[in-house]
Amino acid sequence: MRVKVFDRLWHRNLGRPYHLARLVDEGQGIPVVLLHGIGRTGHVWEHVIGLLLPLNVRVVAFDLLGFGASPKPDWPRYDIDDHARAVIASLGKLRTAEPAILVGHSMGCLVAVRVARLRPDLVRHLVLYEMPLYEGLPEKKRYKLRADLYRKLYKRISRYQPTFTDQNIRLTERLARKVVGFEVTAETWGPFVKSLEHTIIEQTIAEDIGQLDIPMDVVYGSFDMLVIRGKAQQFFGSDTDNVVVHNVRARHVISPKASRFLVGRIQAALPAEDVVG
Numbered sequence: 443m444r445v446k447v448f449d450r451l452w453h454r455n456l457g458r459p460y461h462l463a464r465l466v467d468e469g470q471g472i473p474v475v476l477l478h479g480i481g482r483t484g485h486v487w488e489h490v491i492g493l494l495l496p497l498n499v500r501v502v503a504f505d506l507l508g509f510g511a512s513p514k515p516d517w518p519r520y521d522i523d524d525h526a527r528a529v530i531a532s533l534g535k536l537r538t539a540e541p542a543i544l545v546g547h548s549m550g551c552l553v554a555v556r557v558a559r560l561r562p563d564l565v566r567h568l569v570l571y572e573m574p575l576y577e578g579l580p581e582k583k584r585y586k587l588r589a590d591l592y593r594k595l596y597k598r599i600s601r602y603q604p605t606f607t608d609q610n611i612r613l614t615e616r617l618a619r620k621v622v623g624f625e626v627t628a629e630t631w632g633p634f635v636k637s638l639e640h641t642i643i644e645q646t647i648a649e650d651i652g653q654l655d656i657p658m659d660v661v662y663g664s665f666d667m668l669v670i671r672g673k674a675q676q677f678f679g680s681d682t683d684n685v686v687v688h689n690v691r692a693r694h695v696i697s698p699k700a701s702r703f704l705v706g707r708i709q710a711a712l713p714a715e716d717v718v719g
Contacts, residue, residue, distance in 0.1 A: 454517055459531040463511035466491055466503040472540045472566070474708055476503040477529065479548030479572075480642065481634045483510030486547065489701035497709065502542075504532055506553065508633025520636035522646050525549075526556035533557075533564050541566040543711050545704065547696055548572050549637065552647055559650045567711035568658035571704055572666055572694050574642055657684045659707040663692030663700065 452458050465484030466476075474494055476487045484503030494501045505512040507528040508520055518524045533542060544565050546554035551573035558565040688707070692700040 449513075449515060450517070453515065459527040460507055460513045460515070461535060462504040462507065462513075462528050462532040464502055464532075465505055465510065466501055467536075468495060469497075469500045471498040471500055472712060473500045473502055473533075473536060473538050473542040475529075475533065475542045475544050476501070477544065477546045477550030477554050478503075478506060478509070479550050480637050481509065481630060482547075485510075486696050489698045490545070490696060490704055493701060493705040494708065497712075499543075499708075499712070500536075500538065502536065504529065506550065508637065509630055514629050514633055516632055518636070519640045520633050521640035521644065522552060522556045525553045525637070525641060526560055529553060529557050530561050530564065533561075543567045543569065543708055545569040545708065546571065546573070548574060548694065549642055552641060552645065555647060555650045555654070558656050559653050562654070562656060565656055568656060569661070569704055569707050569711070570658060571661045571696070571700065572663060573647070573660060574645075575647060576643075576645055651685075655684050657686075657711070659686050659688060659711075661688045661690060661700075661704065661707065663694065664689055665692060666694045 453460060466487075476484060476490065478484055478486050483505050487503050491501055491503060507518070507525055508514050512528075536542075541564055544554040544557060544567075546552070546568070548571075551570040554565075554568055554570065555573075558568055688703070690700055690703045696704075
């Protein structure tokens with residue numbers, strides 16, 4: 443009870459952000475901070491972490507607010523600012539003099555961009571893999587229909603009330619994994635639903651990116667069914683000097699092949715004297 447009272451006073455009433463759990467914090471050098479997608483944990487970066495550890499960088503994989511080993515309070519909206527403020531507070535605890543390379547997957551991209559907008563002094567480069575864009579669509583009927591379908595599907599999932607009996611866990615996990623590949627638990631269901639509604643569906647990404655001049659690599663998978671392909675170049679514009687858009691043969695997962703490509707972009711963002719191997 444005392445812990446809950448302190449949590450409410452310190453975080454809810456006084457507005458102090460939560461600190462995130464670090465699944466990995468190894469190495470020395472420029473920090474490379476990995477932010478996973480909705481409903482997942484830092485474990486999704488397994489292949490990327492393995493490729494980064496031999497390099498001259500500090501590898502940090504956070505569990506985002508509400509997921510993994512990080513705090514899972516029931517009162518936040520889990521909107522983009524709740525997630526970003528927790529990342530910013532956690533970056534401060536790293537006590538590094540160097541700004542970080544932020545690497546995001548799916549919802550983690552939205553969070554990374556918001557962090558960069560709120561605290562550009564903390565970020566030297568963004569690597570964004572499978573960023574869900576539902577704003578700024580080209581004026582084509584097929585794009586609008588597909589975006590509307592995603593929103594309806596997300597809202598249907600958010601209204602689902604699992605009982606978390608063995609059978610319902612299996613049914614829920616099967617549906618969720620087909621949609622976003624996340625792992626359902628009683629603890630993470632609330633943060634998942636709120637994050638889906640207030641971070642992914644209620645996006646701020648177009649406004650946030652428009653305010654940034656930080657260099658970024660935006661990477662999409664050609665087999666990803668959750669991202670509307672063919673509009674990324676139009677979204678960012680051909681005259682956006684700080685954005686480079688890439689395509690890889692991948693689905694909405696951080697596969698070994700996608701991991702190698704992402705690590706290549708991370709290495710390209712390092713100063714020449716820090717590149718090894």
